[in-house]
Amino acid sequence: MNIRKLKKRNAKRQYEHRVNRKYKDSLFRKIFSDRKDLLDLYNALNGTQYTDEEELTVTTLEDVIYISIKNDVSFLLGGTMNLYEHQSSYNPNMPIRGLMYLARLYQNYIDDCEINVFSPVLKHLPSPKFIVFYNGSRDEPDQKLLRLTDAFAEEGAPEESCLECCATMLNINYGHNYELMEKCRRLEEYSVFVAEVRKALEEGGDQRQAVDDAIDICIEKGVLRDILIKERAAIMNMVLSCTEKQYDRLVRKELEQQEKRIKEQEDRMRRQQGQIEEQDSQMRRQQETIRDQERLLELNRILVRERKYDLLEQIQDNPALCEELMVQYGV
Template sequence: MSKQNTLQKNETSKLHVNLNHKDSLFRMIFNDKKDLLELYNAINGTAHTHIEDLTLFTLEDAIYISYKNDISFLFDESLSLYEHQSTLNPNMPLRGFIYFARNYEAYIKLRHLDIHSSVLQKIPLPRYIVFYNGTTDTPERRTLYLSDAFSAHPGQKGCLQCEATLLNINYGKNQALMKHCRKLGEYAFFIHSIRSHTAHGKSLENAVSAAVDECIQKHILEDFLVKHRAEVENMVLSSFDQENHDRILKEYYEQKGIEKGKILTEIQLIQRMISKNLPLDTLSQFFEESALNTSQITEAIQQHPEMDESQIYALLYESLSGEEKDI
């Protein structure tokens, strides 16, 4: 057994899957190392066959509960991060930067690298791919840059950069890639089938069931869907429901001109004042232009002391929007 393979087996025993987030269908499909290696080869134009050298590298993230990534793994002296997105997110390079920093921190500890040494410490090459299958039209391939977020200094790259390669994996897109990775092409067809059935008037639940039947009949993801049908249907329904929920809240925020950063600051301040038993009426002027008032935030904090500011923010605006989910 190679030294790298031995290391990777040791790493596996020290790393754990994040159980704080529902698994995604994309991650579930590519949880099999054989399929993941095929996807890696298709993206990088390689023909590797040593599956035993591929190690899933998922952080134990009790500390990073607000962050999650779909798939990260070590292979071919590279640290690959694969993210699946159903909505366009220009902040993926920033998220990737955070993910890679955490992963490299774990890698350094596992390899016992001495970053204070006078000898150069070697680390895996980062590879960052975002698989997009939302309904917004976008090129088959584009690169997103962290430096685009440096708004205060346009045109200046600074000392940091993180690049995310976004691949449009909607059905009919990136056909060369789909040809070299059968599971990716079949996944694209499955999502396309769901959308086609909803476009023809079926409810989401019936559309998912019909798409599963169609794919099984056409031998698309057949074994996977037969074995995991109930789990897949529940997962897809939950995923599509969450997409719609996020869209409703986003539209509501934009209509009201709500600035998330400002609200989070307000929540943090009230949390600190409550913990120190300070009078909240001194904040009246600070909250004069807030989308929420002091009492609303205070009540939410007191009812849910276990929640962090981001969770309280989501809870408040979910109730404030008063919108019904409409798939």
């Protein structure tokens, strides 16, 4: 094969599409970034009947500086800090990741609410709830509990550990968790779509055509119909891997976002530093006030002991005299 043909072949290969194995994660985030769908999912999971989307406060971590702790979906609702993670492959380390995500989410919550954790008064926080939505190819039960304590090197009873983080893993492959799917139509549609794409790809042939056919089938069935009609091209590109040029654009965009996030992080650190300095200043003032009160109390005892009641009355309205007597008596 001559060099010209080899270059032509490599150029063609450069722009071939491959299946993006993370498309399910991206699609899940896209669907449940809609507040109404997210509220429906919450109601289905918790047996609640919330209808006001404004009660839901999205807290999803989007900080690209910390790629390792960028989570899928998180939000506050009804006194609960909800963390939803999607997994297209089985991962027993989700409690470890959950610990990292929740620590960051609570830090943000404390900062946003300006909670003084050094206060002698107990401060209340929302209760955590961590759900992992799994739809990988490995056979897993409808529900499985993953514990952080299972990862600890030293074996022992979980209740003996001072730290625990539990993740409830739900299998959302088509045919699993039937009752949950009945309660949340969007989750069921997502499950059906993934099953149709998986089936089409397993039949072989042109992958782009296979995904295109799966989308047609889902539209006909009314599965994610509104999203697939409106954003067909975007979903297609989501399922198929990017070309190098597309990837380059994504990297450039992420770098721009990274610069923005770095600036925001620096601003937040400056605010936190200012708060710490203010707290230190307040503590110093409180300590000085306590010392002054102790000195005044000691001076009062001395004057009472020496029966100098006239001076005792005078110092109440005369700070200068009070200070002079403190120096005189070595208080």
